[in-house]
Amino acid sequence: MASIQLDRINKVYGDRYPAIHDLSFEIEDGEFMVFVGPSGCGKSTALRMVAGLETISSGELKIGDKVVNNVDPKDRDIAMVFQSYALYPHKTVRENIAFPLRMAGVPKDEINERVNEAARILELTRHLDRKPAKLSGGQRQRVAMGRAIVRRPQAFLMDEPLSNLDAKLRVQMRAEIVKLQRSLGVTTIYVTHDQVEAMTMGDRVTVLKAGRLQQIDTPQNLYTRPANVFVAAFIGSPSMNLYEASLDGVDLRLGSQVITLPDAIFASRPSLRAYSGRKLIVGIRPEDIDDADVTDKRGYAEIAAPVTLVEALGAETMVHLAVDAPWVDAEDPDAVVEGGAQRTAVGRFSPRTQLRAGDRARLAVSAENLHFFDPNTRNSIW
Amino acid sequence: MADRAPHDFGKTVINAAALLLVLSYALPYVYLVSTSLKPAADVQQIPPSFFPDGVSLENFATVIGTAGLPNAFLNSAIVAILTTLLSLLIAVPAAYVSALYRRRITVLFLLFALVTRMVPAVSLGVPLFQIMKTLGLLDTTIGLVLAHTSTAVPLALLLMSAFFEGVPKELEEAARMDGCTRFGAFLHIILPLMPSGLAISALFSFIASWNEFLFALLLTSQNSKTAPIVIAEFNSVYGLAWGPMTAAAVLYSLPVILVTLLLQKQIVGGLTFGAVKG
Ligand SMILES: Nc1ncnc2c1ncn2[C@@H]1O[C@H](COP(=O)(O)OP(=O)(O)OP(=O)(O)O)[C@@H](O)[C@H]1O
Ligand SMILES: [Mg+2]
Numbered sequence: 001m002a003s004i005q006l007d008r009i010n011k012v013y014g015d016r017y018p019a020i021h022d023l024s025f026e027i028e029d030g031e032f033m034v035f036v037g038p039s040g041c042g043k044s045t046a047l048r049m050v051a052g053l054e055t056i057s058s059g060e061l062k063i064g065d066k067v068v069n070n071v072d073p074k075d076r077d078i079a080m081v082f083q084s085y086a087l088y089p090h091k092t093v094r095e096n097i098a099f100p101l102r103m104a105g106v107p108k109d110e111i112n113e114r115v116n117e118a119a120r121i122l123e124l125t126r127h128l129d130r131k132p133a134k135l136s137g138g139q140r141q142r143v144a145m146g147r148a149i150v151r152r153p154q155a156f157l158m159d160e161p162l163s164n165l166d167a168k169l170r171v172q173m174r175a176e177i178v179k180l181q182r183s184l185g186v187t188t189i190y191v192t193h194d195q196v197e198a199m200t201m202g203d204r205v206t207v208l209k210a211g212r213l214q215q216i217d218t219p220q221n222l223y224t225r226p227a228n229v230f231v232a233a234f235i236g237s238p239s240m241n242l243y244e245a246s247l248d249g250v251d252l253r254l255g256s257q258v259i260t261l262p263d264a265i266f267a268s269r270p271s272l273r274a275y276s277g278r279k280l281i282v283g284i285r286p287e288d289i290d291d292a293d294v295t296d297k298r299g300y301a302e303i304a305a306p307v308t309l310v311e312a313l314g315a316e317t318m319v320h321l322a323v324d325a326p327w328v329d330a331e332d333p334d335a336v337v338e339g340g341a342q343r344t345a346v347g348r349f350s351p352r353t354q355l356r357a358g359d360r361a362r363l364a365v366s367a368e369n370l371h372f373f374d375p376n377t378r379n380s381i382w
Numbered sequence: 383m384a385d386r387a388p389h390d391f392g393k394t395v396i397n398a399a400a401l402l403l404v405l406s407y408a409l410p411y412v413y414l415v416s417t418s419l420k421p422a423a424d425v426q427q428i429p430p431s432f433f434p435d436g437v438s439l440e441n442f443a444t445v446i447g448t449a450g451l452p453n454a455f456l457n458s459a460i461v462a463i464l465t466t467l468l469s470l471l472i473a474v475p476a477a478y479v480s481a482l483y484r485r486r487i488t489v490l491f492l493l494f495a496l497v498t499r500m501v502p503a504v505s506l507g508v509p510l511f512q513i514m515k516t517l518g519l520l521d522t523t524i525g526l527v528l529a530h531t532s533t534a535v536p537l538a539l540l541l542m543s544a545f546f547e548g549v550p551k552e553l554e555e556a557a558r559m560d561g562c563t564r565f566g567a568f569l570h571i572i573l574p575l576m577p578s579g580l581a582i583s584a585l586f587s588f589i590a591s592w593n594e595f596l597f598a599l600l601l602t603s604q605n606s607k608t609a610p611i612v613i614a615e616f617n618s619v620y621g622l623a624w625g626p627m628t629a630a631a632v633l634y635s636l637p638v639i640l641v642t643l644l645l646q647k648q649i650v651g652g653l654t655f656g657a658v659k660g
Contacts, residue, residue, distance in 0.1 A: 053555050073558045074566075080559040086552035090574050099570075103561030147560065 001186055002064035002154045003029045004050060009059035011045050011211075019045045021211045023059070027189065032181050034202035035191045038234070038334040042211040043191045047157050050189060052076050063154060074103075079148035081158040085140050087132040087147075093119075094128040097146040104151070118150040121180070138169045149180065155187040162197070174201060193334065195235055199223070207231050209331075229281060229378040232371055233330030238286045238318065240371065241345040242328040245282040247275045252370075254282060255325035257303035264368050271381050272372055280381065281328050283371030286318070289347035291355055292362035300364035307359045308344050317351050320344040321361065411635070418442070418628040425625040441629035451630060454612035457523065458592060459637065461608060464527045465591035466584050469534040473583065477542035478568060482551070492543060495536035503533070507600050514601055521603045529597045534587040541586065545579030546572070581648035589638055609634050 004027040011020035020042045027033045035043040048054040050061065052073035061069055068076055079100070088096050097118055101111045119125045122142040132140055141161060148156055161177070162170045178201050181188050192198055198205045199219040207214040207222065207230075215227040219235075226232035232240045245254045250266075252259040266272055292302050309320035327343040347363065355361050372381040413432065417425060421438040424431070445451055480488040510529055511520075519525030549572060557567035573580075598608045613634060616627040642649075 051555075051559060053558070072563070073555075074561045074563060078559065080556070082552045082556060084550060084552050086550065086556035088553065088556075088571055099557075100560035103566070103570075147556075151560075 001029055003027060003031075003062075004155060004187060004189070005060075005062040006046075006050075007060040007062070009046070009049060009061060010057045011042070011049060011054065012057045017211075018057075019211050020049070023213055025206065025213070025216050027187060030185045030187055032178070032188045032190065032201060032203045034198040034205045035189060035208060036193065036195055036198035036205055036234075037208035037214075038332050039193060040210075040333070041208040043193070043208055044159055045211075046208070047159055047189055047191050050155075051078060051080050051157050077151075077154045079151050079153040079156055081144045081148050081156065081161045083160040083163055085132075085144040085161075085164075087140055087143055089132055092129050092131055093124060093135070093143050093146075096132065096143055097124075097150050100147060100151045114150050115146075118146045121149070122146050137165055138173065141165060141173060145177070145180070149184060149186075152184075153186065155189065156181070157189050157191075159191045160193070161190075163192075163194075170197075177201070195237065199235065207234060209234075225380070226283075226371065227380055229283070229328065229330050229373050230332065232283050232373070232380075234332055236285055238346045238348070239330070239332075240283045240285050241289075241323070242281055242283050242330060242373075243323060243325040243345075244279060244328055244375065245325060246279050247272070247277070249276055252282060254303065255323055257305070257323075257325075259301040259303060259365060259367055259370075261370070262299065262367055265370065269372060269382050275372070275381065279375050281373040281375050281378070283373065284345070284365060285369065285371075286346045286348040288366040288369045289321075289345070289349075290364045291319070291347075291349050291353040292364040293354070294350050294352045295364045299366065299368055301367040303363050303365060304360055305345070305363060307355050307357050307361050309357055310353075310355060312351065315351065317349045317353050319347045319349045319353065319355055319361070321347060321363070414628050415632055417624070418632045420625065422625045425628075426622075441625040442633070444623075444626040445629045445633065448612075448626065448630075450607070451609070451612050454607050454609045455633070457606055458608040458610075458634075460523055461526050461530060461606075462588050462591040462637075464523070465530040465534055466587040468527060468531045469538045469587040470580065470584060472531070473535050473538035474542050474573075474580070475568075477539050478546050478572065480539075481543045481546035481549075482554070492540060495539050499533075499536050503596050507596055510597065511600050520601060521606050523606050526598060526601055526606055526608070527591075529601055530591040530594055533594070533597075534590045537590065538583040538587050541583045542576075542579055545576055549575060577648040578650075581645040585641060585645055585649070588641055592638060 006023050006025055009020060009023040010018055012018045023046060035046060037043055045054060049056050050063075052068070052071060056069050060067055063076060063078070088099065091099065094115055097115045098111050101114060106114070115128075116125070119128055122145055124139065124142055124146060127135060127139060127143075132143060135143065141164075144161065148158075158177075162173050165173060174197060177190075190197075190201060192201075199222075202219055204216055204218055205222055206216045209230050214234075215222060215231045217225070217227075222231060222235045226235060226240075229242060233242060243254055245252055247253075247261075250261050252261055261272075290300075292300070305321040305323050307319055308322050311318040311320075321344055323345045349355070373379060374381055416433060417430075418441050419437050419439070420431075420441070421436060422440050422444070424435060425441075480491055510532075514520050514525045514529070517525070519528070553571055553575075554564070554567045557571040558564065562570060593610070594608075595610045595614070598611050602608065602611065609630070613627060613630045616623045616630065
């Protein structure tokens with residue numbers, strides 16, 4: 001087990017724009033690190049550079065204390081789980097899992113013992129003598145995991161290992177992978193474009209966009225203290241509602257509505273005062289808006305907006321609201337724009353709400369939890 | 383039952399067409415075999431009979447007794463086997479690399495291989511003769527093997543690169559992560575997935591050499607003559623020795639049929655495309 005350090009790593013494919021730009025951070029020994037970001041942001045590229053499957057255009061990559069830029073993948077002592085699993089079709093499950101040990105020249109008896117142990121942990125014992133083609137998707141995924149853990153490598157690299165499974169199995173395997181990683185304590189990089197996977201699995205999460213690092217932090221901090229508009233919108237589902245607004249002393253003007261900001265906000269975001277008289281971007285999480293008629297918590301500011309759509313999900317009700325302020329695009333290429341060009345705000349309401357489409361809703365906004373961003377740099381205002 | 387009739391009718395038509403096609407391929411060969419089995423006296427009978435009146439192995443006995451023919455068969459076999467091995471040894475790694483690194487240059491490389499197949503053999507014959515003469519390889523097994531290899535490699539190269547392209551590149555990467563060198567990954571993981579590709583390439587190389595006439599005629603004279611040359615000489619040696627000639631031709635065709643049957647399973651089955659997701 002070892003730490004992994006990236007120091008100003010760049011990757012340029014051919015002579016095009018960089019796929020990875022000046023990536024620097026350290027993954028601690030035993031840490032579960034998630035790379036997340038929209039499609040094409042360079043997650044796989046970054047992972048494959050750590051694996052040694054892709055050359056590093058510039059910068060320095062260290063595993064443990066050793067610079068490995070020019071070390072062959074086979075000598076990096078890293079195991080990888082591929083999105084497609086990449087099981088060897090002509091080998092049985094047993095031979096697949098044993099393969100890395102055979103290549104390492106481990107004695108036969110020990111190979112047998114370790115393969116059986118891995119199979120036991122992954123509940124593959126009954127399938128050891130079958131070929132991959134005869135296995136279900138979930139079982140294949142386990143074989144791929146088995147091939148990785150049997151070696152006790154310095155690190156695990158996983159590139160969207162669950163994306164070929166159905167939703168239910170994905171949730172189950174998510175928990176199992178985390179449990180396995182905790183018990184083995186092996187440094188892990190896990191690539192996903194699913195922010196729920198990122199939030200639930202990672203000790204820390206690296207958010208990438210267009211080859212550039214956006215933020216590295218714990219899941220909780222990404223949610224409560226996003227570094228910029230992109231991270232704010234990317235983390236959380238439904239996405240944070242982002243609008244252009246202006247500040248006038250303690251009054252936040254959001255279209256025709258005014259929210260009076262509590263002192264607590266200025267205490268936690270000292271730079272915010274300097275924006276008085278200027279435009280800024282305000283972010284409201286769906287869970288921070290509710291129907292004022294069914295909530296009566298203190299600290300909530302009240303505004304009004306017409307309801308355009310109500311989606312009752314049972315435990316909660318999603319209410320779409322036509323806020324009359326300019327909507328801000330978070331520049332997430334994967335984002336599903338609901339309601340077409342006319343972007344609406346989404347509120348995650350208590351199921352007790354009686355609102356119907358067409359109503360003019362009285363909204364309770366948790367003013368303390370509002371997010372603020374500079375309209376030019378798009379970074380958080382702290 | 384009634385609603386199945388159109389389907390059965392379509393099937394009948396297809397089967398009939400297939401049968402017709404097979405007959406058009408097989409008829410000359412069937413006639414060759416039947417002629418070879420006729421007693422020597424019946425061979426030139428007019429009008430010719432399709433089925434022999436009596437079966438006789440007379441012609442085969444004559445052929446096997448003919449000086450030089452058993453030796454020519456041996457030469458053919460040696461040349462064809464060596465050509466097959468050498469062609470695969472050259473073409474398989476080259477095809478793998480060109481499939482792995484799809485660049486403009488590798489596409490050009492494959493295209494060039496294809497173009498060499500389009501040059502008529504006759505126009506290659508003369509320079510080839512000069513080259514072999516300079517190298518002192520005229521009338522040697524090695525010389526003929528090299529000549530045949532030069533024609534078999536492009537074919538094997540194109541075939542194998544098509545097969546390699548069907549293999550997901552993650553398999554090689556997985557093997558490298560599991561501790562293989564690139565060559566190790568090729569040997570342990572990629573090649574074992576290629577039984578059909580290897581079988582088909584081997585068969586084509588073997589047939590290309592076994593059937594080859596022109597280069598064998600130009601490059602051999604005494605020691606290394608192959609079977610087709612000696613069979614063709616039947617006409618001059620014995621006048622029109624149709625009977626023994628057909629018998630020799632039948633014998634000559636047997637190894638190809640045998641090799642094809644032997645590799646049938648690999649050729650038809652064992653396709654590994656879609657190996658990753660299955
Ligand atoms: N071999 C390659 N040659 C050229 N460009 C490439 C190559 N591989 C990736 N790219 C480009 O580099 C960028 C990053 O690709 P990468 O595969 O790392 O994205 P990703 O974040 O893994 O996306 P996804 O979620 O779709 O897997 C993309 O713009 C992609 O088109
Ligand atoms: Mg990817």
